[in-house]
Amino acid sequence: MIGDIVSGSENSKIVLIEDSIDANGRNVLLSYIVSLSKITEEVHLLLFDVRGQDTQEALKSLGIQNVKVHRASTDLLQWDRSQGIGLHTDIKAYIRERLSPGTKSVAVVIDSLSPLLTHTSPSFTCKTLHELAYSEALRSQVQQVVTLLHGDLHDDNSLSLTHHTCTTVHKMVPITTPYAMFCCNTIHKKVSGKVVKIRESFNITEEYQVTEVAEVKQMSQNLPADQNQLDPTANLTFNLSLSDKEKEARSQVILPYTYNKERQECVLAKSVGEGKIFYQPDEADDFDEEDPDDDLDI
Amino acid sequence: MFTFFNCSMATTSFQKKARVKINQIPGTKPSLFNNQLLISSGVPSLDNIIGGGLAVGTVCLIEEDVYGSYSRLLLKYFSAEAAMTGHSLLLASADQDPQLIVKELPGPILDDPGDVTKGNTPEQSENMKIAWRYQHLPASQAGHSSSKFGHYYDLTKVMEPQLISSVNPALVGIEELERECKECKDLNPKYKYLLKRIKEEIDRGHFSTTEQTDKRSILRIAVHSLGSPLWDECGGLASNQEDLDYSLPRFLLALRVLMRSAFAVCMITIPTHLFQIPGYVGRLRKMCDTVLHMDSFAGSDKEKNPAFKEYHGLFNIVQLPRLNSLLCHMPDTLDFAFKLRRKKFTIEKLHLPPELSETANRNQEDPLPHLHPSTALCSTTKPNKLDF
Numbered sequence: 001m002i003g004d005i006v007s008g009s010e011n012s013k014i015v016l017i018e019d020s021i022d023a024n025g026r027n028v029l030l031s032y033i034v035s036l037s038k039i040t041e042e043v044h045l046l047l048f049d050v051r052g053q054d055t056q057e058a059l060k061s062l063g064i065q066n067v068k069v070h071r072a073s074t075d076l077l078q079w080d081r082s083q084g085i086g087l088h089t090d091i092k093a094y095i096r097e098r099l100s101p102g103t104k105s106v107a108v109v110i111d112s113l114s115p116l117l118t119h120t121s122p123s124f125t126c127k128t129l130h131e132l133a134y135s136e137a138l139r140s141q142v143q144q145v146v147t148l149l150h151g152d153l154h155d156d157n158s159l160s161l162t163h164h165t166c167t168t169v170h171k172m173v174p175i176t177t178p179y180a181m182f183c184c185n186t187i188h189k190k191v192s193g194k195v196v197k198i199r200e201s202f203n204i205t206e207e208y209q210v211t212e213v214a215e216v217k218q219m220s221q222n223l224p225a226d227q228n229q230l231d232p233t234a235n236l237t238f239n240l241s242l243s244d245k246e247k248e249a250r251s252q253v254i255l256p257y258t259y260n261k262e263r264q265e266c267v268l269a270k271s272v273g274e275g276k277i278f279y280q281p282d283e284a285d286d287f288d289e290e291d292p293d294d295d296l297d298i
Numbered sequence: 299m300f301t302f303f304n305c306s307m308a309t310t311s312f313q314k315k316a317r318v319k320i321n322q323i324p325g326t327k328p329s330l331f332n333n334q335l336l337i338s339s340g341v342p343s344l345d346n347i348i349g350g351g352l353a354v355g356t357v358c359l360i361e362e363d364v365y366g367s368y369s370r371l372l373l374k375y376f377s378a379e380a381a382m383t384g385h386s387l388l389l390a391s392a393d394q395d396p397q398l399i400v401k402e403l404p405g406p407i408l409d410d411p412g413d414v415t416k417g418n419t420p421e422q423s424e425n426m427k428i429a430w431r432y433q434h435l436p437a438s439q440a441g442h443s444s445s446k447f448g449h450y451y452d453l454t455k456v457m458e459p460q461l462i463s464s465v466n467p468a469l470v471g472i473e474e475l476e477r478e479c480k481e482c483k484d485l486n487p488k489y490k491y492l493l494k495r496i497k498e499e500i501d502r503g504h505f506s507t508t509e510q511t512d513k514r515s516i517l518r519i520a521v522h523s524l525g526s527p528l529w530d531e532c533g534g535l536a537s538n539q540e541d542l543d544y545s546l547p548r549f550l551l552a553l554r555v556l557m558r559s560a561f562a563v564c565m566i567t568i569p570t571h572l573f574q575i576p577g578y579v580g581r582l583r584k585m586c587d588t589v590l591h592m593d594s595f596a597g598s599d600k601e602k603n604p605a606f607k608e609y610h611g612l613f614n615i616v617q618l619p620r621l622n623s624l625l626c627h628m629p630d631t632l633d634f635a636f637k638l639r640r641k642k643f644t645i646e647k648l649h650l651p652p653e654l655s656e657t658a659n660r661n662q663e664d665p666l667p668h669l670h671p672s673t674a675l676c677s678t679t680k681p682n683k684l685d686f
Contacts, residue, residue: 021683121537126527134395136473152684157535157574161527164572187597193367197597257428 001186001198003213005168006031008039011191013133013144016113016166018151018159023172025148026051027182029111030058031208032146033067036107040143043067044095046085048076049112049148062207068098076115087119091128092137099140106140108132112148113162122158126165163187177201177216256282323514323561325383326354327447334621337385337516337563340375342448343645347634348588348618349627351447352565354516355557356587356619357550361570361579363594363611366523368636369567370399371643372592373520375451376565378403380518381461382449388499390470390492391522392529397469399522400462405455452641468499472528486545488529492521493552496564505560517562524549525568534578542575550585587619592636605650609635613645 004010006028015032019025033055036043045067047056056069073084085094095108110116117125132138133145151159151171163169171185180201188196202213233240242250329336329350336351339358345351352358362369373389380387381403389396470492479487496519500506505517525531525546536543546568557564566586570579583589594611595601613634618626633648 121532121539123527123530123532127530130393130472130528157533160572160574161533164569165527189365189367193365195365195367195596255428 001188001196001213002028002170002184002200002202003210005186005188006035006210008035010188012168012188014129014166015144015146015168015170016149016162017147017170017172018149019172020150020152022174023182023184025170025172025184026054026111027204027208028170028172028184028210029109029146029148030055031204031210033059033109034062034064034208036109036144036146037064037066040105040107041066041103042100042105043107043109044098045069045109045111046072046091047111048072048085048087048115052111055111058208070094070098077119087116092131092135095132096138099138103140105143106138107143108145110145110147112150114148114150114153117149117154117158117162122161125158126161129162129165173199175201177214180212180214183216323516325379325385325446326516327351329353331627332621332623337383337518338379338448339372339565340377340379340449340451341372341643341645342450344372344590345448347629347645348590348615349629352563352588353619353621354561354563355559356621357554357557357564357566357585358588358590359550359583359586360565360567361589361591361616362523362567363592363596364571364598365594365596366393366567366569367596368592368594368611368638368643370394370522371638373522373565373567374399374403375643376518377467377520378406378451378457379449380467381457381465382406383446383516384465385516385518386499386503386505387465387467388470388496388517388519389467389522390475390495390520390524392472392475392488393523393526396471396522400467400469401456401459403457403462404451404453405457407450407452450642453638453643454641468495470495475529485548486530486543489545489549493549493556496553496556500556500560500562505562507559507561514561517560519562519564521564521566523569524566525570526572534573534575542578544581547581547585550582554585554587583617586617587621589617590614591616606635609637609646609648611636612648 001010005012005015017025017028017032033043033045043066045055045059047053047069052071056071059067059069070085073082073086075082075084076087078086078088085091095106099106113125113129116128129145129147133142149159149162168186168188171187173183173185175181175183177183181203183199183201185199186196188198190196199216200213201216203211205211323335326335326337327350328334331349335354336345336349337354338345338351339348360369360372377387377389377400379385389399391399475488475491479491481487482490499519500517503515503517504511505515531546532539532543534542534546550566553564553566556562568582570582570591573579573582591614592611593614595603595606595609596611600606613636615629615632615634618628620626631647634645635648636643636645
């Protein structure tokens with residue numbers, strides 16, 4: 001699944017890579033950037049994180065042309081009234097001004113979202129992501145927004161609100177299987193409405209391609225249902241099954257409520273909503289026309 | 299032997315023999331229990347379990363499933379029903395462009411009542427040996443469309459644009475909300491704008507109960523994913539992340555006041571799983587009349603449970619309104635589940651298979667997984683390497 005999303009064969013508008021101290025997600029971010037630089041015309045990379053220069057240097061060594069890097073100022077909250085991108089700048093307007101004319105497909109990558117989520121409210125962060133992906137203001141079409149988030153810096157509430165806004169969430173976990181470098185839990189919401197939840201291990205090459213994606217299956221806690229289904233008719237001291245001759249004899253038996261042409265004539269009337277009483281005397285019933293109260297002598 | 303022939307299926311064809319009012323509003327019917335005016339929610343199986351339909355003048359809250367797809371489907375049915383009955387529609391959504399939602403409304407299944415009665419052929423009379431009295435009845439229950447209440451829709455078809463534009467739906471999207479909302483300290487500005495817009499729509503269409511008009515109609519208001527982060531809502535917390543923000547319950551109270559004095563019904567979906575403050579969701583529920591909860595199996599362990607393999611999720615009735623009476627309508631069971639076929643969405647009673655195993659192993663998971671202690675501040679329930 002992660003291979004498909006990175007390569008672009010699976011569509012996803014807002015991708016979130018959540019990492020932690022135990023499992024780093026920057027390599028996955030770089031593989032997204034490399035893949036997007038091939039699919040879209042321009043990739044705009046916004047660096048808010050303190051380690052943003054790692055990403056910048058890795059990209060410089062790869063020599064990719066169409067990635068435009070925008071470093072945010074070190075004074076993110078703009079206490080010194082400095083120029084440059086701060087947390088409260090209108091990012092979509094900023095990018096719109098810096099688009100080369102005539103670009104039709106753009107991708108926006110944010111490294112990382114954590115400063116934004118820490119210093120502003122979660123709803124502001126979610127709105128920023130949503131606007132970048134969907135608003136009409138960016139005249140080119142934004143193909144995808146990819147962002148990195150450090151999960152251990154934030155509380156559950158903010159994280160759940162951010163997850164709600166994204167269409168794909170990759171949560172990096174420490175690797176457990178041998179022969180693989182990375183492992184992540186992916187929740188991907190498809191356009192059709194179906195949700196895929198999968199745990200995969202994969203490798204990333206030096207050119208930041210995602211390879212050898214394999215699903216890591218959990219140890220299933222539940223016993224399979226077949227084992228528990230006992231057959232109640234086994235191990236009995238009496239015989240419950242029927243032989244063929246007995247089955248034939250059973251089908252010959254005339255049941256009391258079956259349709260008998262002699263007894264019914266207009267029962268198949270179309271009355272659906274009414275309640276009609278149909279009286280069908282048994283052989284045992286003594287159907288006497290006389291009124292039994294006639295004997296009374298009052 | 300006496301046999302009593304009675305038709306006790308899920309939809310009843312029972313119609314009260316009432317004197318037809320001169321101004322009968324199309325698409326509504328009086329409730330069988332308390333003569334309250336009802337409209338269809340768009341899903342006939344849902345109408346049956348909540349007592350015939352949604353009462354006019356009430357607010358219906360749908361607690362969304364985690365990924366929101368089924369609650370969006372319910373809203374689409376609600377909006378499609380507006381187009382079919384000629385009711386007016388106001389659709390508000392911040393997460394998705396309402397134009398897109400309106401373009402995806404399911405198309406109606408239009409079949410004549412006449413087609414259904416010629417259903418059964420003589421070959422089928424051999425199938426039923428004991429139940430031969432039922433063989434002439436139609437196999438499906440789609441034939442009960444004697445009144446124009448509750449339509450069936452085909453999800454593979456899309457509703458024709460002319461039908462939708464004939465009701466002239468008013469659409470409120472995020473751009474309009476961002477543009478028009480004004481600063482307000484008592485209430486979240488976006489909620490206040492939505493209230494203003496609803497009031498305008500009620501006044502413009504003369505839906506208020508105090509106004510006298512010749513052609514009465516109903517206004518259907520559908521709000522998608524209210525309280526999501528795009529409405530400036532942080533899960534019930536104020537901007538300083540410590541105090542609670544009571545805008546959403548206040549909005550719901552004001553909305554209910556508006557509904558009570560108008561011929562309108564409001565259906566809202568709220569992603570309540572995002573509200574982790576204990577008791578907050580309880581307040582939201584109390585502020586609404588009908589509360590329904592959808593719990594889909596997508597992406598959870600329950601998907602693998604063999605008892606649930608026919609269904610796509612659980613459907614709970616959390617609350618039903620007591621309108622002008624002491625009791626609410628009580629359905630015969632409270633366990634429902636929903637399933638989404640390719641063409642149809644239905645809500646059914648949940649039938650669990652019998653437990654035949656010797657070792658009845660109870661599920662070890664936490665029965666209330668979504669109620670964690672308040673994690674509004676930096677502490678989380680999981681051990682964190684950055685804690686000190």
